Amino acid sequence: MASSAIGMVIMVMMVCSTCINASTLSLNYYKHTCPRVESIVAGAVHKATLNDKTVPSALLRMHFHDCFIRGCDGSVLLKSKGKNKAEKDGPTNISLHAFYVIENAKKALEAICPGVVSCADILALAARDAVTLSGGPSWEVPKGRKDGRISKAAETRQLPAPTFNISQLQQSFSQRGLSLQDLVALSGGHTLGFAHCSSFQNRIHKFSSKQSIDPSLNPSFANTLQSKCHINNKVKNAGSPLDSSATYFDNTYYKLLLQGKSILSSDQALLTHPTTKALVSKYAHSQLEFERAFVKSMIKMSSITNGGQEIRLQCNLVR
Numbered sequence: 001m002a003s004s005a006i007g008m009v010i011m012v013m014m015v016c017s018t019c020i021n022a023s024t025l026s027l028n029y030y031k032h033t034c035p036r037v038e039s040i041v042a043g044a045v046h047k048a049t050l051n052d053k054t055v056p057s058a059l060l061r062m063h064f065h066d067c068f069i070r071g072c073d074g075s076v077l078l079k080s081k082g083k084n085k086a087e088k089d090g091p092t093n094i095s096l097h098a099f100y101v102i103e104n105a106k107k108a109l110e111a112i113c114p115g116v117v118s119c120a121d122i123l124a125l126a127a128r129d130a131v132t133l134s135g136g137p138s139w140e141v142p143k144g145r146k147d148g149r150i151s152k153a154a155e156t157r158q159l160p161a162p163t164f165n166i167s168q169l170q171q172s173f174s175q176r177g178l179s180l181q182d183l184v185a186l187s188g189g190h191t192l193g194f195a196h197c198s199s200f201q202n203r204i205h206k207f208s209s210k211q212s213i214d215p216s217l218n219p220s221f222a223n224t225l226q227s228k229c230h231i232n233n234k235v236k237n238a239g240s241p242l243d244s245s246a247t248y249f250d251n252t253y254y255k256l257l258l259q260g261k262s263i264l265s266s267d268q269a270l271l272t273h274p275t276t277k278a279l280v281s282k283y284a285h286s287q288l289e290f291e292r293a294f295v296k297s298m299i300k301m302s303s304i305t306n307g308g309q310e311i312r313l314q315c316n317l318v319r
């Protein structure tokens with residue numbers, strides 16, 4: 001009896017190794033220890049965005065990658081060291097950039113409240129600021145994450161791939177405590193940013209043994225994508241914006257998806273399940289519904305914590 005109860009507890013702990021752990025986070029976590037944290041991070045994001053319009057999309061994606069591997073613990077920020085190849089240098093690192101924005105915010109914070117604010121929290125705040133600066137909603141970010149000490153390139157294989165179908169996407173999200181609704185709302189992050197040819201070549205060249213182009217793509221849109229990405233493409237930064245208004249945070253992503261103008265197979269997959277398809281339509285028709293759902297799901301995703309251990313002094317190095 002007692003041993004089966006212990007077994008249950010251990011099982012629950014194993015299932016929840018990366019569960020949403022909102023209880024340890026709080027909105028006013030730095031109220032006394034670093035009251036200016038929010039404005040310092042927002043300032044760093046704003047300043048960098050003035051010089052480089054790709055900063056907001058980069059920060060949003062960086063936070064997603066951080067939270068999906070070992071929870072939101074800043075593991076994506078660590079650099080490779082000695083024999084250890086970090087996530088940053090993993091196979092899916094394509095398009096990850098703007099790490100300097102987090103380092104700059106950290107430097108400014110170390111000057112006023114040394115050793116207090118975690119890099120994982122800085123990234124969570126920066127992702128929110130990125131959305132707001134791009135014309136999207138704002139929200140209060142729960143804080144109190146700790147930074148992890150482990151980052152392994154091979155673990156980036158745990159990220160969902162752009163070729164995933166709906167069941168694979170659902171599984172990837174549910175393993176992290178995220179629902180189909182979270183999947184649809186968070187995929188709306190693709191209202192910002194850019195994809196390289198390699199991320200969608202499966203749809204425009206050799207799609208199947210019978211068709212070279214994914215038939216779910218709008219034909220003229222497929223032609224446009226093909227003209228940007230030749231087979232065996234060698235042009236270094238060739239690709240396509242994920243949305244026709246890729247520096248503006250809005251619900252255009254869902255509207256285009258309904259027109260067969262999505263970029264990734266994983267975007268298109270949202271139309272292949274009745275639940276997710278209905279949500280795509282809902283968000284395509286209402287910017288407000290999208291924003292509400294996005295904020296709710298962002299808070300959920302950014303509360304995935306796996307018990308980091310420390311507050312780094314520099315975001316790319318463990319203490």
Ligand code: HEM
Nearest residue numbers: 057058061064095160161162186189193194195196199266
């Ligand atoms: C549902 C599973 C997801 C898959 C399979 C996926 C996959 C991808 C891929 C392949 C790219 C293009 C990378 C490149 O070619 O450069 C991309 C870009 C991006 N993703 Fe996702 N993603 C997913 C979910 C998310 C989520 C949850 C967010 C954030 C809420 C997000 C935010 C972004 C952003 C902002 C970009 C543009 C990055 C840039 O322009 O620098 N993605 N994603």
Ligand SMILES: *[C@@H]1O[C@H](CO)[C@@H](O)[C@H](O)[C@H]1NC(C)=O
Nearest residue numbers: 088089090093094095096097
């Ligand atoms: C991605 O990984 C490659 C190979 O390890 C590395 O050369 C490159 O610098 C990495 N890119 C980023 C943005 O860290």
Ligand SMILES: *[C@@H]1O[C@H](CO)[C@@H](O)[C@H](O)[C@H]1NC(C)=O
Nearest residue numbers: 164165166167168169272273
């Ligand atoms: C998705 O892909 C997996 C792996 O290839 C496959 O087993 C599964 O049947 C597919 N599901 C759907 C809905 O196509």
